[in-house]
Amino acid sequence: MAIKDVNSYFARAIAGDDSHSIPVNVIPGNARPHYTGRSYYWTTPSGKTEVHHPNAYRWPTWYHGSTLTIEVGADYLAAMNPRPARARDGSRMVLYGTTNIIHGATEVTRYITYRHEGWYVRAGKRDYHCKADTPRTALLSACYAWRKQDAAKIAAKRHADEIESRLTSTYVSIEDSIRAGNCAPLTETFAADIWRAIGAAGPCAVRADIVLEKRNDTYTHRAISAAMARP
Numbered sequence: 001m002a003i004k005d006v007n008s009y010f011a012r013a014i015a016g017d018d019s020h021s022i023p024v025n026v027i028p029g030n031a032r033p034h035y036t037g038r039s040y041y042w043t044t045p046s047g048k049t050e051v052h053h054p055n056a057y058r059w060p061t062w063y064h065g066s067t068l069t070i071e072v073g074a075d076y077l078a079a080m081n082p083r084p085a086r087a088r089d090g091s092r093m094v095l096y097g098t099t100n101i102i103h104g105a106t107e108v109t110r111y112i113t114y115r116h117e118g119w120y121v122r123a124g125k126r127d128y129h130c131k132a133d134t135p136r137t138a139l140l141s142a143c144y145a146w147r148k149q150d151a152a153k154i155a156a157k158r159h160a161d162e163i164e165s166r167l168t169s170t171y172v173s174i175e176d177s178i179r180a181g182n183c184a185p186l187t188e189t190f191a192a193d194i195w196r197a198i199g200a201a202g203p204c205a206v207r208a209d210i211v212l213e214k215r216n217d218t219y220t221h222r223a224i225s226a227a228m229a230r231p
Helices: 006-015 074-080 135-158 160-165 174-179 184-197 208-213 218-228
Strands: 022-028 032-036 041-044 062-064 068-074 083-086 093-100 105-110 117-123 126-130
Touching: 006 022, 006 068, 006 074, 006 093, 006 105, 022 074, 068 074, 093 135, 105 135, 105 160, 117 135, 126 135, 126 184, 135 160, 160 218, 174 184, 174 218, 184 208, 184 218, 208 218
Parallel strands: 022 068
Antiparallel strands: 032 068, 041 062, 083 093, 093 105, 105 117, 117 126
16 A cells, blocks of 8 residues: 555654554644644543443443544654655655765665664665664665575575475574575564464464465575575
């Protein structure tokens, strides 16, 4: 789904709005996104006593709708300059702040989604998401991951026939994916989706053929190759 109102998305993500639906109010000034008002609640008809468990309360109660709002300063939004973007794998995010150009071509920019926040590194046809203290350490993380991706690609080509025969006996974990050079935030998001799809009780390794059925691309092939290379 496209990010239609980038300022509201950005403010909710910064404020940590898990519901993704709290109204956003832009106010004058440089205020960071913050909550005002309160969530819905119940009271006795007089309004003097708040009822925390209305379903267990034996007497009449009054419902008070939510007044919760996220306020954010117009100058803050102008300084952060949030803008929608899409990674090469199709995932959507919001970039904000200054784009750092390193070595004349590599772009390193802060990004945020409702699930993750960190740095987005793009160099030509390659990109990477990571958490780091500075743009340069983010670039170092990306370069290290890209080298691992290249090694995984070479290994996958060398063992293509072997990989096909071992799909149903190989289990792929989050650690395998990260070791293969895939970025941690999107790995964790994909893992959570596939755990829900298979009805897993909690985090677990998933059989390789099931992973490929869910998503068959370079990222999953890298992770599977890393899983098969484990001792």
